[in-house]
Amino acid sequence: MLDSLKTGLRAAIKKIVAADGVDEDLIKNLSNDVQRALLQADVDVKIVIAVTKRITERALEEKPPPGLPRKDHIVKILYDEVAAMLGTDSEFDFKAGKLTKILMLGIQGSGKTTTSAKLAMYLTKQGYKVGAIGADTHRPGALEQLRTMCERSHVSVYGDAKSKDPSDIITAGIKQFEGDGLDILLIDTAGRHKEEGELIEEMRRIAKVADPDLALLVIDGTIGSQCGAQAAAFHSAVRVGGIVMTKLDSTAKGGGALAAATATGAQVMYIGTGERVDDIERFSSTRFVGRLLGMGDIQAVLDMAKRLGEEADTDRLKRISGGKMTIEDFYSQLEEMSKGGSLRNMVESMPGFAGSVKDGQLDNLEERVTKWRYIIQSMSGDEKGAPDVINASRTKRIARGSGLGEHDVKELLKNFKNSKGVMKASRGRQMQGMLRKMGLG
Ligand SMILES: Nc1nc2c(ncn2[C@@H]2O[C@H](COP(=O)(O)OP(=O)(O)O)[C@@H](O)[C@H]2O)c(=O)[nH]1
Ligand SMILES: [Mg+2]
Numbered sequence: 001m002l003d004s005l006k007t008g009l010r011a012a013i014k015k016i017v018a019a020d021g022v023d024e025d026l027i028k029n030l031s032n033d034v035q036r037a038l039l040q041a042d043v044d045v046k047i048v049i050a051v052t053k054r055i056t057e058r059a060l061e062e063k064p065p066p067g068l069p070r071k072d073h074i075v076k077i078l079y080d081e082v083a084a085m086l087g088t089d090s091e092f093d094f095k096a097g098k099l100t101k102i103l104m105l106g107i108q109g110s111g112k113t114t115t116s117a118k119l120a121m122y123l124t125k126q127g128y129k130v131g132a133i134g135a136d137t138h139r140p141g142a143l144e145q146l147r148t149m150c151e152r153s154h155v156s157v158y159g160d161a162k163s164k165d166p167s168d169i170i171t172a173g174i175k176q177f178e179g180d181g182l183d184i185l186l187i188d189t190a191g192r193h194k195e196e197g198e199l200i201e202e203m204r205r206i207a208k209v210a211d212p213d214l215a216l217l218v219i220d221g222t223i224g225s226q227c228g229a230q231a232a233a234f235h236s237a238v239r240v241g242g243i244v245m246t247k248l249d250s251t252a253k254g255g256g257a258l259a260a261a262t263a264t265g266a267q268v269m270y271i272g273t274g275e276r277v278d279d280i281e282r283f284s285s286t287r288f289v290g291r292l293l294g295m296g297d298i299q300a301v302l303d304m305a306k307r308l309g310e311e312a313d314t315d316r317l318k319r320i321s322g323g324k325m326t327i328e329d330f331y332s333q334l335e336e337m338s339k340g341g342s343l344r345n346m347v348e349s350m351p352g353f354a355g356s357v358k359d360g361q362l363d364n365l366e367e368r369v370t371k372w373r374y375i376i377q378s379m380s381g382d383e384k385g386a387p388d389v390i391n392a393s394r395t396k397r398i399a400r401g402s403g404l405g406e407h408d409v410k411e412l413l414k415n416f417k418n419s420k421g422v423m424k425a426s427r428g429r430q431m432q433g434m435l436r437k438m439g440l441g
């Protein structure tokens with residue numbers, strides 16, 4: 001399910017990026033592509049229609065921020081809306097001084113016990129007084145596992161290794177913690193039974209005695225399409241209030257989240273990113289969609305848009321857009337591109353480049369930019385201002401000064417000339433244009 005969604009959405013984006021211009025047909029086409037991809041991912045048809053309708057409307061009507069190419073803006077809209085479908089970034093509204101009981105649900109191995117201990121620590125760090133109950137009577141050692149993992153956060157754990165009745169354990173646990181002034185009580189449960197029906201029945205009984213304020217469904221992020229049915233089964237027993245997706249540190253991309261979120265109407269609240277007790281994060285839907293689409297964080301695109309907007313009036317950009325770029329301008333543009341991270345991150349986060357740039361090419365580019373720095377440092381002021389004066393003997397001198405070959409100097413001059421034309425043609429697309437001229441677009 002995840003793979004088809006990923007492939008479908010990426011193909012839709014590729015089409016946009018490859019198109020000559022943006023028109024109504026292209027946007028309709030995008031809408032259809034996205035619709036198909038989401039439907040294939042078992043997303044509820046009503047949701048699919050609503051999402052694609054919003055994408056279409058926004059793509060047709062919204063004006064991109066200054067400096068952001070319209071195509072990138074449309075890709076950003078797609079990001080926004082798919083992320084919004086997964087829910088806004090939300091956290092349960094814990095109230096200090098009032099006990100919030102959290103019931104952990106999920107099949108064996110999904111990461112319930114680990115997540116209980118992670119949450120115990122995470123919430124303790126936020127200043128809440130946390131306690132835990134181990135009510136998994138099926139797995140030998142489950143209580144010990146919870147206790148050991150909670151040691152570091154000094155969260156006390158109630159359990160009864162001899163009891164075979166989770167409801168009894170929970171009742172006794174709640175009683176034991178009474179008067180301790182807990183803000184949060186985490187209840188870890190079993191995830192396996194001889195039969196799934198029995199497991200769901202047990203959860204129903206547990207929910208009755210625990211009376212949870214929040215039931216968190218723990219989903220193994222490496223599992224895809226089965227998540228929907230699993231989530232629906234648990235949801236039928238206990239109203240699921242939030243989802244935790246685990247194992248996102250492995251190759252998992254967490255596609256099951258979509259299915260689980262759709263099946264329960266609940267939002268993903270936390271993600272597990274490792275086996276250690278502090279490997280937990282609040283869920284961010286934009287980051288998740290970025291991961292799903294393999295494009296890094298959309299934030300990089302937004303940052304670029306903002307920077308372009310702020311710079312729109314500087315002398316340098318006036319020179320550049322007027323076709324009067326100097327070599328130093330050219331170099332500072334390159335530097336600009338690598339600001340706030342490596343060139344690789346920058347390129348990977350730009351819709352339209354992700355996936356189309358091979359690793360080798362990028363290494364190559366970073367190497368070339370370094371070389372160019374040496375070359376530019378070996379130029380005289382008038383050469384930097386008007387590179388046309390650089391003849392064969394000057395080329396030789398510059399090459400010697402920079403410790404590089406004459407062909408490197410020539411390559412820089414050629415790229416500079418190409419970029420100059422591109423910049424003049426379209427200021428807004430300066431970076432893309434530059435990359436393309438370097439043979440990367
Ligand atoms: N890599 C990784 N492993 C995890 C994560 N969460 C849980 N695990 C591992 O998954 C296995 C099952 O976890 P456990 O908490 O016992 O699952 P439970 O049966 O639902 O209680 C254990 O080996 C955990 O270390 C995670 O976020 N990342
Ligand atoms: Mg467990």
